[in-house]
Amino acid sequence: MMNARKVVVDVLNEVFFKNSYSNISLNKALKNSNLASSDKALVTEIVYGTIKYKYTIDIILKKFIKVKFSKLDKIILNILRSSVYQIRYLDRIPDFAVVNEGVELAKKYSSLKSSKFVNGVLRNYIRNLDADFLSSRDKIKVIAFRYSFEPWMVNFFIKQYGIENIDKILSGLNSTPNVTVRVNLLRGSYDETFNKLQELGYDIEEGSICPEAIEIKRGSSIENNPLFLKGNFTVQDESAMLTVPCMEIENDMYVMDLCSAPGGKTTHISELSNNTGTVYAFDIHKNKLKLIEQNAERLGITNIKCDVMNASEYNEKFKGKADRILVDVPCSGLGIIKKKPEIKWNKSINDLKELCGLQEKILQNASKYLKKGGILLYSTCTLNKDENENNIKRFISSHNNFKIEDIFFGDVSNVNYDKYGVTILPNEHMDGFFMCKLRKLW
Structure with a gap:
């Protein structure tokens, strides 16, 4: 020990x-x-x-x-x-x-x-387990001590989501995540994979929303699981699984994923396109593209082309090329604190402000790569409205050739619908997440 x-x-x-x-x-x-x-x-x-x-x-x-x-x-x-x-x-x-x-x-x-x-x-x-360690009646400090968040972050969430949602958000971010996997329908049906996992001794249940999701409540390490090694599934949070189906992927499309590593959403695009057409996977870091290629090989996917590209710098050769574009931008990550709890301590209010400019550049460039009638899906794994709804507000106000289309996952307690997108609040099953579906009119 x-x-x-x-x-x-x-x-x-x-x-x-x-x-x-x-x-x-x-x-x-x-x-x-x-x-x-x-x-x-x-x-x-x-x-x-x-x-x-x-x-x-x-x-x-x-x-x-x-x-x-x-x-x-x-x-x-x-x-x-x-x-x-x-x-x-x-x-x-x-x-x-x-x-x-x-x-x-x-x-x-x-x-x-x-x-x-x-x-x-x-x-x-x-000897003093029941002592009053806080010695304060300040509402923010009490909440901060109870859930172990910096007071500035508690105040930040209250301002953006209201005091009525603060317990739900902070308890969700403190919950212990189970492993969730996305079934690769190129390798076999959902029921086949579900049944085989049970036969291997895993305690599992169906996902909350996504029809391809399986939540593993108990079982041995996934990385050595024979079904994983054969490519029957990919480890991915259920919130992230919901993005690609919103893109209305069809066979033989030209699809771009501008911030693709490690490739969970990229491979999902390939699976929904039945391994047809071309999926261009870009990332600013060359070494991260290896992860995408390794995942694609394991999953039996052959339609992904990886290349290095800085999504914040416009590339003329892709102008008007894509049928679909995924823009899963770099973000503050406030929605995934339960998986990366150090985010509580290594982020500041200034860090949140600095990211918006980068995200806007990426969104602006992506809009130029899209064909008329094409769909652009913008997503983040943060709960900061400046990186989410407010980025979309600014984009729409200067791009009248785009319209926001509805996304609906049903009447689910942790899903908030807004005219500028959908926010998934974190809970024991899902990370915090945001997405917005944009259609190019001309």
Whole structure:
């Protein structure tokens, strides 16, 4: 168990002090470890949980630590953070066991003095579990402490979606995501894949909205699953699965995906076109195109052409060429916090403002590549209305040759319909997402 706790602390150090992505650091650490599957699952839970609840945990720790965090040994700080997470949010690990593990870890990787410090802080916390750590009645601070979000982000969501939606949004972003897969109908029917997954011992259920979605509630790692290796499905959040069907893909079309890596939506276009026509997959990073090519090969797709292109720079040779265009723009990612909880801590209000200009450029260029009568689908995985509805408002006001077409997924509790697009609020099944369908009139 000591090795498992050391992996936790190492990953937290990478995320909190080196600005690493949690999923990349965690996957690398687990791959290089010799941990059993059960220990890997525990490490994953503690890592994501500690990152998710960092704001609340730090407020608690400051009640028992008199020195500034910047003066603490990084290993010791993250031992304390991960220990408080386990004591406060996990039921199955006894408090005394958490303390003992933390003390031994500090002793082995720091010093005897540090281990005594860890012991004192954690035992003091256990004696005061029911204390009022916040000592404030400020509405924003109370919500921020409860859900562990920076107050500016809580205030941001309230201003954009109203106080009546704040609990739904923040609890959705804090939920633990299950793996969701999209069935590749080029390889077999939905029922065939569903039944085979059950035969392999997976606890699964149908998706909430998308007819190709299967949610995996429990089961072994997907990457070694024989159905995955044969290309029967792709791992993708259900919110993201909903974009491509809105594009009205038909056989033998010329389709462009301007920001395509890692290729989940690109391959979906190919599947819905029955592997006909041509799907042009562009990305600014050449190394990321390999991911698309590898996915396409696994899925049995042959109609994708990958190339490097900066979507924010206009390319005259594509003018008026495309029947359909997908513009899944780079965004602030506020809708996928449950998968990348470090977004809570590495984004600022200024970061959100800076992206809109880039997104507008990409949308402007895409509009010129589209044929008359063609469809442009704009999407993001954020909940920032400036990157979503307001970008569409600005575009439509200066492009009277485009009209917004309706998207309707039914009367679903977490789907909000607006004249400028559709917002999917995050919940335990789906990420936060936005999409808008635009038709070129002339």
